[in-house]
Amino acid sequence: MTKLIAYRLLHMIPVLLGISFITFLIMQLAPGDFLSTLELDPQISQESIDAMRARFGLDQHWTVQYVLWLKNIVFHLDFGTSFSRHQPVFSVLRTGFANTLLLGIAAATITWVVAVPLGIVAAVKQYSWFDKSSSLVAFLGISVPEVFLALLLILLAAWTGWFPIGGMRSLNFDTLSPMGKALDMAHHLALPAVVLATVPLASRMRQMRGNLLDVLRADYVTTARAKGLPEGTVIVKHAVRNAINPLITLFGYTLATLLSGSLLVEVVMSWPGLGRITLEALQTRDLYLMMGSVMLSSTMLILGNLIADILLAISDPRIKV
Amino acid sequence: MATVEARRDDWVPENPEAPAGAGPWALFWRHFRRSQLAVAGSVVLVLFYGAALFAPFLSPYDVETQDRYRGFHPPTAVHFRDAGGNWRRPFVRSTELSDPMRTKYSEVEGTEHSIRWFVRGAPYRLWGVIESDIHLFGAQGDARIHIMGTDQVGRDVFSRLLHGARISLSVGLIGILITYTLGLVFGGIAGYYGGVVDNLLMRFSEILMSIPGLYLILALRAAFPADLRSDLVYLIIILILSLVYWASLARIIRGMVLSLRENEYVTAAEALGMSSIRIILRHILPNTMSFVIVAATISVPAYILGEVALSFLGAGIQEPIPSWGNMLQQAQSIRVLKSFPWILTPGVFIFLTVLAFNFLGDGLRDALDPKKIQGDA
Numbered sequence: 018m019t020k021l022i023a024y025r026l027l028h029m030i031p032v033l034l035g036i037s038f039i040t041f042l043i044m045q046l047a048p049g050d051f052l053s054t055l056e057l058d059p060q061i062s063q064e065s066i067d068a069m070r071a072r073f074g075l076d077q078h079w080t081v082q083y084v085l086w087l088k089n090i091v092f093h094l095d096f097g098t099s100f101s102r103h104q105p106v107f108s109v110l111r112t113g114f115a116n117t118l119l120l121g122i123a124a125a126t127i128t129w130v131v132a133v134p135l136g137i138v139a140a141v142k143q144y145s146w147f148d149k150s151s152s153l154v155a156f157l158g159i160s161v162p163e164v165f166l167a168l169l170l171i172l173l174a175a176w177t178g179w180f181p182i183g184g185m186r187s188l189n190f191d192t193l194s195p196m197g198k199a200l201d202m203a204h205h206l207a208l209p210a211v212v213l214a215t216v217p218l219a220s221r222m223r224q225m226r227g228n229l230l231d232v233l234r235a236d237y238v239t240t241a242r243a244k245g246l247p248e249g250t251v252i253v254k255h256a257v258r259n260a261i262n263p264l265i266t267l268f269g270y271t272l273a274t275l276l277s278g279s280l281l282v283e284v285v286m287s288w289p290g291l292g293r294i295t296l297e298a299l300q301t302r303d304l305y306l307m308m309g310s311v312m313l314s315s316t317m318l319i320l321g322n323l324i325a326d327i328l329l330a331i332s333d334p335r336i337k338v
Numbered sequence: 339m340a341t342v343e344a345r346r347d348d349w350v351p352e353n354p355e356a357p358a359g360a361g362p363w364a365l366f367w368r369h370f371r372r373s374q375l376a377v378a379g380s381v382v383l384v385l386f387y388g389a390a391l392f393a394p395f396l397s398p399y400d401v402e403t404q405d406r407y408r409g410f411h412p413p414t415a416v417h418f419r420d421a422g423g424n425w426r427r428p429f430v431r432s433t434e435l436s437d438p439m440r441t442k443y444s445e446v447e448g449t450e451h452s453i454r455w456f457v458r459g460a461p462y463r464l465w466g467v468i469e470s471d472i473h474l475f476g477a478q479g480d481a482r483i484h485i486m487g488t489d490q491v492g493r494d495v496f497s498r499l500l501h502g503a504r505i506s507l508s509v510g511l512i513g514i515l516i517t518y519t520l521g522l523v524f525g526g527i528a529g530y531y532g533g534v535v536d537n538l539l540m541r542f543s544e545i546l547m548s549i550p551g552l553y554l555i556l557a558l559r560a561a562f563p564a565d566l567r568s569d570l571v572y573l574i575i576i577l578i579l580s581l582v583y584w585a586s587l588a589r590i591i592r593g594m595v596l597s598l599r600e601n602e603y604v605t606a607a608e609a610l611g612m613s614s615i616r617i618i619l620r621h622i623l624p625n626t627m628s629f630v631i632v633a634a635t636i637s638v639p640a641y642i643l644g645e646v647a648l649s650f651l652g653a654g655i656q657e658p659i660p661s662w663g664n665m666l667q668q669a670q671s672i673r674v675l676k677s678f679p680w681i682l683t684p685g686v687f688i689f690l691t692v693l694a695f696n697f698l699g700d701g702l703r704d705a706l707d708p709k710k711i712q713g714d715a
Binding site for chain 1: 375546548549550551552553556559560561639643647650651676679688689692700
């Protein structure tokens with residue numbers, strides 16, 4: 018196990034280097050930089066722009082900039098300064114990252130807590146009305162575009178007043194007790210998390226159902242039944258244990274879709290996460306902020322895959338590591 | 339060929355209805371037809387793509403004409419009875435802005451404008467060749483018929499939806515074509531030759547796949563100027579989406595080619611002195627086809643949603659040209675969304691399109707899967 022983790026962590030280094038190089042290259046292909054928008058402002062003199070350009074190293078060849086950027090990260094853990102916010106990239110990303118992670122974890126929890134039991138019931142009662150209606154609902158869930166669902170739920174919130182419309186905290190957040198603060202956050206978190214969970218929930222449910230149906234046909238399940246085990250034990254202890262393995266592998270993939278999907282949800286539902294920061298960085302050509310957020314989200318994705326592999330190894334001892 | 343024949347022999351006695359010697363297409367069609375959802379999905383898609391093709395003719399109004407006295411007009415009410423309560427040809431009434439502060443419209447009593455087929459309206463040019471000014475339907479006189487209401491600047495949502503479909507729906511098809519050509523060629527080459535080519539390709543695709551999709555799409559979009567001509571933006575969006583989705587497909591194809599390469603017929607083809615390219619194209623890739631057809635169908639929505647996301651975020655197709663994504667942009671204001679919910683209609687159509695593709699893909703998978711065919715019969 019330790020060997021697996023060490024190997025995979027080492028493997029991350031070239032992949033992350035590749036990502037950073039490609040992203041840096043892409044950002045350099047773009048015409049103009051952050052300062053070229055400032056040049057249009059007559060109040061700022063050309064000298065001060067040139068001075069800023071020299072300070073940020075923008076007047077040098079992009080390969081030199083890349084090496085400088087990389088050096089600062091490796092030796093000083095310094096991800097550069099955000100041009101537009103005049104803050105270290107690291108501190109800008111930190112809060113956004115925490116908020117996105119919170120949203121992602123909430124969505125992932127909803128996904129698994131709902132999808133696995135529903136999938137099991139649908140498989141055990143194959144062809145029942147529950148199975149048929151749940152698979153229809155799953156089809157609807159897989160197909161609903163996140164933007165559209167988010168807008169619909171905002172509309173619902175606006176009409177009913179049951180949920181806050183966007184944002185992360187109420188105006189009176191600071192006056193609340195710790196318990197009240199948690200509840201307030203949960204209240205704000207509910208709609209974005211549901212939007213984000215819908216698509217993966219529907220597809221995980223279908224997969225759980227399919228896997229379990231395959232396993233229930235296996236000989237060892239028949240054996241378990243033949244020796245008189247109660248049906249509940251057969252399903253929970255024998256069948257589900259094996260049927261859930263492919264889902265665990267998909268955990269990393271789920272994380273990827275959650276990360277990509279959360280960008281849209283964050284924008285529509287004004288959730289102050291990494292996605293919104295990235296979009297803003299893109300619009301203002303904030304090079305280092307953009308680099309930082311791509312690196313951070315990619316690292317999360319790769320770590321998610323690693324965690325999935327570790328979980329799989331724990332769940333299925335047959336897998337050699 | 340031998341395996342297909344053996345399978346058919348096994349299969350025929352179990353299903354007496356099957357005519358002996360039915361070709362693979364006949365078998366496929368028989369199974370596909372059985373799935374009602376898949377058939378419904380294909381009907382919807384044919385309708386949508388057909389509507390996009392004939393958009394200028396089907397839409398009652400020009401997509402760019404603004405009317406500041408008709409902003410956020412609700413869907414027009416169609417009447418079937420006149421003031422006396424008698425049934426007559428469907429008609430609409432003229433409307434006026436009765437409450438400009440709250441954008442409320444009211445009908446002008448006594449005005450009756452019949453809805454007619456094939457009315458003359460704004461001139462257009464269909465597919466760049468056929469010039470005409472005949473629209474499928476429209477209201478007579480100075481009344482207007484907005485079956486899905488109007489947007490902020492008074493443009494007809496239904497007309498924009500039809501024209502937007504041309505962009506949003508075609509992105510999927512063209513994108514798939516590019517991705518699958520790239521994926522098949524590169525996946526095929528990597529799987530067949532192995533070695534350095536394979537290694538480079540796999541590392542590159544691994545890097546692409548480790549960046550969350552939408553982040554990569556946005557970063558790539560940033561490499562181009564923001565204010566490009568719309569037709570260029572359209573091409574760029576397709577290229578970006580193809581590049582981003584190409585990697586995972588190439589890896590799967592590579593895996594399939596890797597195992598197909600070990601087959602005896604490949605050795606036989608090599609022994610006969612066939613060129614590698616010919617072996618890949620004629621003998622190996624055709625065996626991946628049933629997977630490719632299903633996977634392509636299921637992944638069309640990803641491209642459509644990609645365009646929607648980009649245009650919605652303001653990095654895609656720009657106003658005044660309509661796309662399903664930028665039409666939804668106006669709904670980002672809570673006030674607009676709450677008072678004028680018909681602004682969301684493009685969302686309904688994106689949903690229906692994705693649903694139809696998923697139904698179709700599911701039906702294709704069942705119909706193309708030989709195991710399933712045996713099991714069902």
